[in-house]
Amino acid sequence: MGAIPLNKRLVPPTGEDRIAAEFQIPYRQYLDASASLVAEPPEFARNPGIMISLYRAMTLSRIFDAKAIALQRTGQLGTYPSSAGQEAIGVGYASAMQAVDAMTTTYREQPAQLWRGVTLVELLRFWGGDERGSDFSVPREDFPVAVPIASQAPHAVGIATAFKLRREPRVAVCALGDGASSKGDFYESINLAGVWQLPVVFIVINNGWAISLPREKQTATETLAQKAIAGGIPGIQIDGNDIIAAHQVCSEAITRARSGGGATVVEAVTYRMGDHTTADDASRYRREELVSAAWKLDPLARLRNYLANRQWWSKTDEEQLIAECREKVEAAVAEYMKLPPPSPADMFDYLFETLPPALQWQRKQFTGG
Amino acid sequence: MGAIPLNKRLVPPTGEDRIAAEFQIPYRQYLDASASLVAEPPEFARNPGIMISLYRAMTLSRIFDAKAIALQRTGQLGTYPSSAGQEAIGVGYASAMQAVDAMTTTYREQPAQLWRGVTLVELLRFWGGDERGSDFSVPREDFPVAVPIASQAPHAVGIATAFKLRREPRVAVCALGDGASSKGDFYESINLAGVWQLPVVFIVINNGWAISLPREKQTATETLAQKAIAGGIPGIQIDGNDIIAAHQVCSEAITRARSGGGATVVEAVTYRMGDHTTADDASRYRREELVSAAWKLDPLARLRNYLANRQWWSKTDEEQLIAECREKVEAAVAEYMKLPPPSPADMFDYLFETLPPALQWQRKQFTGG
Amino acid sequence: MSEVSMLGAINMAMARALEDDPRVVLLGEDIGVNGGVFRATDGLQDRFGEDRVMDTPLAETVLAGMSVGLAAQGFRPVTEFQFMGFIYPGLDQVINHVGRLRNRTRGRLSCPLVFRAPTGAGIHAPEHHSESTEALFAHIPGIRVVIPSSPSRAYGLLLSAIHDPDPVMFFEPTRLYRASKEEVEDSGEGLPLDVCFTLREGSDVTIVTWGACVKETLSAATQLAGEGISAEVIDLATISPIDFDSILASVEKTGRLVIVHEAPRNCGVGAEIAARVAERGLLFLQAPVERVTAPDAVVPLLRLEKTYMPGEKQIVDAARRVVRYA
Amino acid sequence: MSEVSMLGAINMAMARALEDDPRVVLLGEDIGVNGGVFRATDGLQDRFGEDRVMDTPLAETVLAGMSVGLAAQGFRPVTEFQFMGFIYPGLDQVINHVGRLRNRTRGRLSCPLVFRAPTGAGIHAPEHHSESTEALFAHIPGIRVVIPSSPSRAYGLLLSAIHDPDPVMFFEPTRLYRASKEEVEDSGEGLPLDVCFTLREGSDVTIVTWGACVKETLSAATQLAGEGISAEVIDLATISPIDFDSILASVEKTGRLVIVHEAPRNCGVGAEIAARVAERGLLFLQAPVERVTAPDAVVPLLRLEKTYMPGEKQIVDAARRVVRYA
Numbered sequence A, B: 001m002g003a004i005p006l007n008k009r010l011v012p013p014t015g016e017d018r019i020a021a022e023f024q025i026p027y028r029q030y031l032d033a034s035a036s037l038v039a040e041p042p043e044f045a046r047n048p049g050i051m052i053s054l055y056r057a058m059t060l061s062r063i064f065d066a067k068a069i070a071l072q073r074t075g076q077l078g079t080y081p082s083s084a085g086q087e088a089i090g091v092g093y094a095s096a097m098q099a100v101d102a103m104t105t106t107y108r109e110q111p112a113q114l115w116r117g118v119t120l121v122e123l124l125r126f127w128g129g130d131e132r133g134s135d136f137s138v139p140r141e142d143f144p145v146a147v148p149i150a151s152q153a154p155h156a157v158g159i160a161t162a163f164k165l166r167r168e169p170r171v172a173v174c175a176l177g178d179g180a181s182s183k184g185d186f187y188e189s190i191n192l193a194g195v196w197q198l199p200v201v202f203i204v205i206n207n208g209w210a211i212s213l214p215r216e217k218q219t220a221t222e223t224l225a226q227k228a229i230a231g232g233i234p235g236i237q238i239d240g241n242d243i244i245a246a247h248q249v250c251s252e253a254i255t256r257a258r259s260g261g262g263a264t265v266v267e268a269v270t271y272r273m274g275d276h277t278t279a280d281d282a283s284r285y286r287r288e289e290l291v292s293a294a295w296k297l298d299p300l301a302r303l304r305n306y307l308a309n310r311q312w313w314s315k316t317d318e319e320q321l322i323a324e325c326r327e328k329v330e331a332a333v334a335e336y337m338k339l340p341p342p343s344p345a346d347m348f349d350y351l352f353e354t355l356p357p358a359l360q361w362q363r364k365q366f367t368g369g
Numbered sequence C, D: 001m002s003e004v005s006m007l008g009a010i011n012m013a014m015a016r017a018l019e020d021d022p023r024v025v026l027l028g029e030d031i032g033v034n035g036g037v038f039r040a041t042d043g044l045q046d047r048f049g050e051d052r053v054m055d056t057p058l059a060e061t062v063l064a065g066m067s068v069g070l071a072a073q074g075f076r077p078v079t080e081f082q083f084m085g086f087i088y089p090g091l092d093q094v095i096n097h098v099g100r101l102r103n104r105t106r107g108r109l110s111c112p113l114v115f116r117a118p119t120g121a122g123i124h125a126p127e128h129h130s131e132s133t134e135a136l137f138a139h140i141p142g143i144r145v146v147i148p149s150s151p152s153r154a155y156g157l158l159l160s161a162i163h164d165p166d167p168v169m170f171f172e173p174t175r176l177y178r179a180s181k182e183e184v185e186d187s188g189e190g191l192p193l194d195v196c197f198t199l200r201e202g203s204d205v206t207i208v209t210w211g212a213c214v215k216e217t218l219s220a221a222t223q224l225a226g227e228g229i230s231a232e233v234i235d236l237a238t239i240s241p242i243d244f245d246s247i248l249a250s251v252e253k254t255g256r257l258v259i260v261h262e263a264p265r266n267c268g269v270g271a272e273i274a275a276r277v278a279e280r281g282l283l284f285l286q287a288p289v290e291r292v293t294a295p296d297a298v299v300p301l302l303r304l305e306k307t308y309m310p311g312e313k314q315i316v317d318a319a320r321r322v323v324r325y326a
């Protein structure tokens, strides 16, 4: 069935109807594509230190990403999903979280994972096909990448329930894609988050594509933020390539959640600049013009221009940063390369806390023991 | 976690936001609890013939229902779910359908099933634990009762897709409960119905309860109709005990679907007057006052008063109708009782069109052959 | 000590776990005020409050998935699915997350939860209320599957399942819920998982079964004894992983094996037991293995459910056949 | 006739079915312009239009359930699930509806659909892309499970699956998708379901396998032949129901049975085959049955996947053991 144009499908009430409920979905943007402020920015946006630190994180992620793709091409990494172009929202929500908060996430959230403290080596290890890459040394309570789409949303709800039951001022944050927003797990999660008023924030990373399916064939809704209305929670759409909106709106939602105000859906409109993964060839289904147009909205360039316009960032700063990031990434790659391979015994040793006696012969058999 | 009071959880936009999307959920009622018209009724409500036929159907269903409960109590029927109190919406949407339309449904839609042509004997057979009760002689394309909650919503979407692919002016109607409205299947279905603009109408029978869970613990939303917003389709709430609103709004939605206008969610607010099923004891979780209050909203009494107020219906008419319905029900029970029991071979003979050779020995074994 | 039904014992075990371990929480549909559709959680919300015994909306996918989140956070969720036929929307979570979280994170996170669900036919319930699909779960790595067959084993096994640091699927035969009463001491002591229970010693034939079929199997053994056939009856109890060493020892002694289960035959758990005997116990066998099971057909509605379920007669017949085999 | 890979053969079968039968429609994620993540549907939307080859939103529950609705309406949906690891949200529909619709309505409605999904490890994919859970489906009454192992069998079995008036789960081994090419005639003729295929005759040992493991098993048989061991290799093909009579006849001839599958051992389909031999072929056996399978562990990420999968060496070893058994 062909694409159906997005239109106003909602039938207006007739004369005899009264209105049972009314809703608005707000949209937030501070920094437009040309790096001009279109609204009065929040305080932190005037702080060069904060803005530069966000920029540094976004840059590290971008540089790591390019390296990871290169590693995959030379067989040193498995299938890898690029996050290029999505750094603003990733760093935006991660930087709005506190260390004690917890995150459940998809496979394309390297920018947020890095901010949270997952190391470059851990990322390489995971994408290199080694479970030890998910044994994060720092965000110990963050969930590893969930590959089955939207299946991490219920986990966030469970974590938020734990926080609420223990009366801890902590928040669960769940990142998921536009494709994921069509899945029942997502809906059941926002519904429960709403009715139990849970401290959880759902960040819908609307990058325009779910592999080859464009956003407008995914759902007929005007926004993805309005999915929130089905859960009785607030929903807001933002320019996901505007780091100021990303950090600010996520902070508002997380703060509200932390203070007992319940859940929120934040839809961040961004763009998947690369192929879906290194196993994909987007040229089969996506016109190149769309990608070049999207590069004009690049969150990294936008923030760099914002910094430069304010004389907070020079060409030298940029060169230094890039050199520094490359060095970090190369060091991580070197460490990754020399890590000993996983042991076959690991297949059994983490299956249960203690391997049941009935399975011990299999461990022996598979470890040649 | 305790009940959280329903409140306006939707955070109003701040000064810097623009509005990305706006929605309204209309509410429709013509006939209030005292049987007074609160809005200009549609044409059919002025037609005594039509209104009386609706009343007759509702009455037959109510009388059948009481008999079914009695049969269960004496061991002549299995567990049975009463539909008492929900006759207006059931007869309302069924009478808004055409014979060529198709329905997928829950276990509490006897009023609609009877209108569609399912016989009293078939209903008894099904609830008596005999699959032949789902081999409807009349609405051949209607689905049988779906017990797994909300699992029939995707079926309706599939049927509607079939109608659309064949360019047939037919509509799939899916009835489901307030409890079902929390399930992912429902959401995925309205989303697909929205994006493919399918000829399907979802009737959410909000009877206030999902077994022991009251509506307000099921979801935080102000209405169930607003779930539609998450699928990008219209949603409307109606007084589900008002047969005029039920028939009228369902007709509008079905007509829109038939003419290519896409899907709708109709939330019918009604009340489950009885226990959840004969296996349930609602007094464990529901105060009797709630039930007596709900009886004041009884759709049957309301319609009877409407008819009587207009001199379309007399005490004699009523007595005759009751006698007639009782007779029909008794005749059906008598036929049900004397039907031969199912054959063990049936377990195998309808599993596949042709039983695979590898299973034939089992058929022999279980049929003593 | 008090005489309790299996339901009573299950209720007692959950109460004890709630009492002893603040990490234990119960979740599920209608488990609060209503006490569950079978009353397994009767009185528990009253006693332990709404923060410990939580009524959830009707949504099994999030019910399963949020249990994973709670468990990873250090809670011990005991989650009720109203019937085995309604756990399937949660299967994605069971297969893709419950059994994998510890392994996937190399022990950083774990998933100590219990999923409870009523199982089996024979109570004249509507469609989908009579499932015996334990084999589906037994095939999934990283989880345990347990089915009790008496009040005391229900009490002890459920407590151990709750205490266990890893996920356990705990399926309760509805047909046994109120079938009999037994003295069960509320000791707080669990029974060991991963081992089967020999309910009756015998020398002529080993009959392995679990859940509700234990009832007919024990009656069959009594009947067989009257005919001079001495049957050893083993209750598998932990369906996965299987304590096969104990079964093998019994088969070594008796030389004959009958397996009884209510699930369909094809790829049921009985197949695994028979397969292992074919691998490791071939020389012990003095007769072919027999399986007494439901057919590979859909569980019928109530009019045919008795025909569908394996009965005492079929068990006796099978035991006779293997004993008389020559 | 043209040389095609298994992917090519699958594409050819679907094209043929679309061509020959207006009731056939394809549904799935990314199957349109993109031609599916493996390109199984490459070019089909172009050729047959968006009404016949439909890209669906990312939602497997409704994908499974709407297929039931379409099938009941007389369509023949062939629905792609992107990987076997992502079919689980549709399991509720498979268990509770797909396999029951005909039975539940006593034949009034039926469910002639095919659910396709790539299966198996060995292509260095991320987590959840390496599943072999055919046993879960084999235990469900009312459905067939089919796994092809060569381009021509993929073509013929898929066509038969699509023509079949009842539901078929069709799992395609990713490891074989591009592994080899074969002449396949686009004849529109199906291969019979419900029967296994003897790929190599032999007299010393029967090796039963299916899907990707057929590859290693055939190599193993060649190696064994070099050692003077004559192995009969049977491709099960239809996993459920099992054509056990053919297997039994082979075991009667060889006296020895090795079963090879990539799925975890416990309650895998291999158990069912071994169990049936223990029931009906005990006297034929000259050695214990052996199963060569993955362990009862989670499929590891790519660094360990080779260790996890059964290889040629293990098959050869097992065959040697049973042949030399005394």
Ligand SMILES: Cc1ncc(C[n+]2csc(CCOP(=O)(O)OP(=O)(O)O)c2C)c(N)n1
Binding pocket: A106, A108, A147, A148, A149, A176, A177, A178, A179, A180, A181, A207, A209, A210, A211, A272, A276, D029, D058, D060, D082, D086
């Ligand atoms: C349940 C499930 N179905 C299918 C897939 C295969 N798949 C992997 S990514 C993807 C698209 C996801 O799109 P979106 O949610 O927008 O995230 P994005 O890739 O754009 O970040 C699909 C279909 C999967 N991983 N899980």
Ligand SMILES: Cc1ncc(C[n+]2csc(CCOP(=O)(O)OP(=O)(O)O)c2C)c(N)n1
Binding pocket: B106, B108, B147, B148, B149, B176, B177, B178, B179, B180, B181, B207, B209, B210, B211, B272, B276, C029, C058, C060, C082, C086
């Ligand atoms: C998936 C699933 N979970 C649980 C059940 C058990 N159950 C039967 S009816 C019911 C409540 C349904 O409530 P609602 O949708 O409001 O329909 P109502 O019974 O009020 O008509 C539940 C939980 C079920 N049938 N299916």
Ligand SMILES: [Mg+2]
Binding pocket: A177, A178, A179, A205, A206, A207, A208, A209, A210, A211, A272
């Ligand atoms: Mg996306």
Ligand SMILES: [Mg+2]
Binding pocket: B177, B178, B179, B205, B206, B207, B208, B209, B210, B211, B272
């Ligand atoms: Mg209800």
